[in-house]
Amino acid sequence: MRNSPDPAELNAAIEKVHRAGMPGLFAEVRDGDQLWHGAAGAADTATGRPVTAGMRHRVGSVTKTFTAAAVLQQVEQGAIDLDGPIGRYLPGPVPGRRGAAITVRMLLNHTSGLAEYLPYAYPSLKAFPVLADTGPESLDDNRFTRFDPAELIEVGVTAPPVGTPGGSPGVYSNTNYLLLGELLRQVTGTTAERYITRNVIDRAALTATAFPAGPHIEGPHARLYESWFGMIDPPRDYSVYDMSWVGPAAALISTVTDLNRFYRALLAGEIVGHASLAEMRRTVPVFSQEGKIIEYGLGLHPMDPPGPDAFWGHGGTVWGAGALSMTRADGERQMTVAVNAQRWNRLDATGRPRPHPIDAALADFYRLALYG
Structure with a gap:
């Protein structure tokens, strides 16, 4: 039995994350008809301008749930075969045997075996995931x-x-x-961004969620501070950045309120049908970018082991920005958190990120928000 989180404790917990070293963060926690908004710290460390809970924010790979939902809509309409080969639809990009062997489902749950393009597009990250041999130069070069x-x-x-x-x-x-x-573009005749906007974002009645039209974040927002494991010191602001490097994988801008609304609608069967939602929650083990094995479905993963009371959602990071949005399977308890710094951990002698007080403080906030 989970208890409702106490607003005073939530206020104290979010302030603790700021005191641990996070420049600024903001969140929305919902428990039934009870709603809490909180914020702590600075949107701009130079001026002291505070963060507020209504700010727009780059939400990174939370975008993947939106893209996955759009693909499942097309599966429902018969335009895409979930277990059909990607080569049937995109023979040019994925030719030959690989195109015949990799299915749409494998792309959605990261079991395709395809490599990450990022270390090749960003030369200074070429050695990723060997962090000690990487550098932040490409982040500036590709702004x-x-x-x-x-x-x-x-x-x-x-x-x-x-x-x-x-x-x-x-x-x-x-x-x-x-x-x-590209699959969405092929089967719908429009860009993935336009299709997702019309059929996912608008269907969920999200008023502050959009793919960026350029490098700027429109509306009130925080500066986004990237440290790249201590190699950028002091941390540098990357809030102005062209997001074509991730597109439908991680480019969305949203708010904590919109993300809670989206996941509530998704888990209620209002974005895709319940059969599609069941497919989205079928998980397989996947190595995350942090090198940990997580359970991953189709653009959706659980915070807990899958089960009737599990929390489902997605996390995301881009340069300087992070977000995590989790909703209980029954839709009644929700948490979305946005932070305006990334890769704050310095590396130890073996090149692995050292634990940081921010990590523990964030974990405490998540536990309080989700479990009371």
């Missing part, structure tokens, strides 16, 4: 680069594979979701 998704896909598809199609565990890769964006 206003307009990437062609077809070129990024080609890089990911032609790179050495990280597994066999359908193999377990899978390996998380943004290449999968750029391909899903």
Whole structure:
């Protein structure tokens, strides 16, 4: 039996994350008809301008749930076969045997074996995930680069594979979701961004969620501070950035209120049908970008082991920004948190991120928000 979180305790917990070193963060926690909004810290460390709970924010890979829902809509309409080969739809980008072996489902749950394109598109990250051998230079070099998704896909598809199609565990890769964006374009005749806006964002009645039209975040927002594991010191603001490097994989801008509304509608069967939702919650083990094995469905993953009381949602990071949105299976308890710093952990002698007080403080806030 979970208890309702106490607003005073939530206020104290979010302030604790700020005191641990997070420049600014804001959140919305919902328990039935009880709603709490909180914020702590600065949107701009130079001026002291405070964060507020209504700010728009880059939400990173939370975008993947929106893209997955759009694909499942097309599955429901018969335009896409969930277990059909991607080569049937995109023989150019994924030709030959791989195109025949990799299914749409494998792209959605990261079991395609396709490599991550990011270390190839960003040369200073070439050694990723060996963090000690990476550097932040490419982040600045590509601030206003307009990437062609077809070129990024080609890089990911032609790179050495990280597994066999359908193999377990899978390996998380943004290449999968750029391909899903191209799949949506192929079957709908419009861009993935336009289709998702019309059929997912608008269907959920989200008023502050959109793909960016340019490098700027429109409306009130925080500066976004990237540290790249202590290699950028002091942390640098990346709130102005061209997001074509991730597109339908991680480019969305939203608010904590909109994300809670979206996941509530999704888990209620209002975005895709209940049969599709059941497919989204069928999980497989996947190596995350942090090198941990997580359970991952179709653009959706649980906070707890899958079950009737599990929390489902997605997390996301881009340069300087992070978000996590989780909703209990019954839709009654929800939490969305946004933070305006990323990769605050410095590396130890082995090149692994050291624990930081922010990590523990965030974990405490999540437990309080979700379990009371």
